[in-house]
Amino acid sequence: DGGITQSPKYLFRKEGQNVTLSCEQNLNHDAMYWYRQDPGQGLRLIYYSQIVNDFQKGDIAEGYSVSREKKESFPLTVTSAQKNPTAFYLCATLPGGDLYGYTFGSGTRLTVV
Amino acid sequence: AQSVAQPEDQVNVAEGNPLTVKCTYSVSGNPYLFWYVQYPNRGLQFLLKYITGDNLVKGSYGFEAEFNKSQTSFHLKKPSALVSDSALYFCAGLYTGGFKTIFGAGTRLFVKA
Numbered sequence: 287d288g289g290i291t292q293s294p295k296y297l298f299r300k301e302g303q304n305v306t307l308s309c310e311q312n313l314n315h316d317a318m319y320w321y322r323q324d325p326g327q328g329l330r331l332i333y334y335s336q337i338v339n340d341f342q343k344g345d346i347a348e349g350y351s352v353s354r355e356k357k358e359s360f361p362l363t364v365t366s367a368q369k370n371p372t373a374f375y376l377c378a379t380l381p382g383g384d385l386y387g388y389t390f391g392s393g394t395r396l397t398v399v
Numbered sequence: 400a401q402s403v404a405q406p407e408d409q410v411n412v413a414e415g416n417p418l419t420v421k422c423t424y425s426v427s428g429n430p431y432l433f434w435y436v437q438y439p440n441r442g443l444q445f446l447l448k449y450i451t452g453d454n455l456v457k458g459s460y461g462f463e464a465e466f467n468k469s470q471t472s473f474h475l476k477k478p479s480a481l482v483s484d485s486a487l488y489f490c491a492g493l494y495t496g497g498f499k500t501i502f503g504a505g506t507r508l509f510v511k512a
Contacts, residue, residue: 388443395440
């Protein structure tokens, strides 16, 4: 949605496999976030990054890793250590101030097969 | 602990009737409050926010929300519901001094023709 591109839209992972979800933005926003959405649980924060080359763990970071080498890009890797990765993953951005509300991507649905 | 609660999993209204989706918050300090809407297999879209000032906030698609400090509520309202308003609605709070947004679990709105 808007200036955030998440790919792929659907992703299937085999047991023991690492997979990487892409998030690219052209909004020139400083902060980027990864959320996981499960039915009835709302959104839970996985990782966030407020500036390039820096990122922080959120509430459920175990089994996930990220990088922020460019302002535009914030990929999320779901590792084999994440035992229950089936979920809808949302990338979001904020401009420099937190008071504007998030802009969200259209999401990636990850399924373990 | 800071929290945002949406007490109803689902709200059903008839088209043309007013709708209310409830949200309460628990906070120390002054909250910044937001409403987002999510359509199936899509990211969340920003609807409106309360930062300070007038307690009645107007947003996108004819929605409005009323901030009530004494009741610690931020209910979403619309005078006349449309079938196209059927979606999942999230309330969220960002607390002064905080670094991340807290989301409610979501309320599914069904508008029947």
